[in-house]
Amino acid sequence: MTPHDAQAAAPTRIERDPLGEKAVPSSALYGIQTLRASENFPISGLRPLPAFVDAVVWIKRSAAVVHKQTGRLQPRLADADQGRPYNRAWYLSMNPEAQGPPMLGGPVGANFNILLRIEPGNGRITAMGLPPGAGISEPAHVPSKDPHHGGWLLTVVDLPNGPAPHDYLSELWVLEADAVEKGPIAKVKTGLPLRSQVHGAWVSREKLDASKLK
DSSP states (O other), X not given: OOHHHHXXXXXXXXXXXXXXXXXXXXXXXXXXXXXXXXXXXXXXXXXXXXHHHHHHHHXXXXXXXHHHHTTSSOSSOOGGGSSOOOSOEEEEEOOTTOSSOXXXXXXXXXXXXXXXXXXXXXXXXXXXXXXXXXXXXXXXXXXXXXXXXXXXEEEEEEEESSSSTTOEEEEEEEEETTOGGGOOSEEEEOSSOOOSSOOOOOOOHHHHHHHSOO
């Protein structure tokens, strides 16, 4: 039996995300999204140092405890929101048709340079590419009050000024969530180089006001 056969025969668990189901090794401490990343982006094969992993876990745990104590974080996600099927999803990737090399930086050494919208039910994909050498960060979905409108996406885009990796400026792009292929409907120039791969989530004014300490 080869190592690959042994790995394939190992017990697994089924996990779900907006893109479907995958078998994750039962003993793995990671989940389906980490598995997808390792399969889709086998770039360096390097692994973070254990001390770094421990530090990140403690930072995230401390932040979660503080947010829970101050009312900014619910104890857990509602069961109805976990693993439920969605009719569309958005994610970032590397553009195989990009003109020129990607912007260096980010967690894998090169920043993503294309935003994709996928409909898991039928596999339809639309995309928005970036200018040469630009990078894009994780989009945040902003729901619309109109049930017939798909909402918007907010994402930070880094645009290079020159060949040096640190020489860039960041903009906040606003897109129609269901028409990403049309490009941004608005751009906010920050005049600053923000940290690569900015993450975030949209919070409504009602939830924000309810989370404040009284």
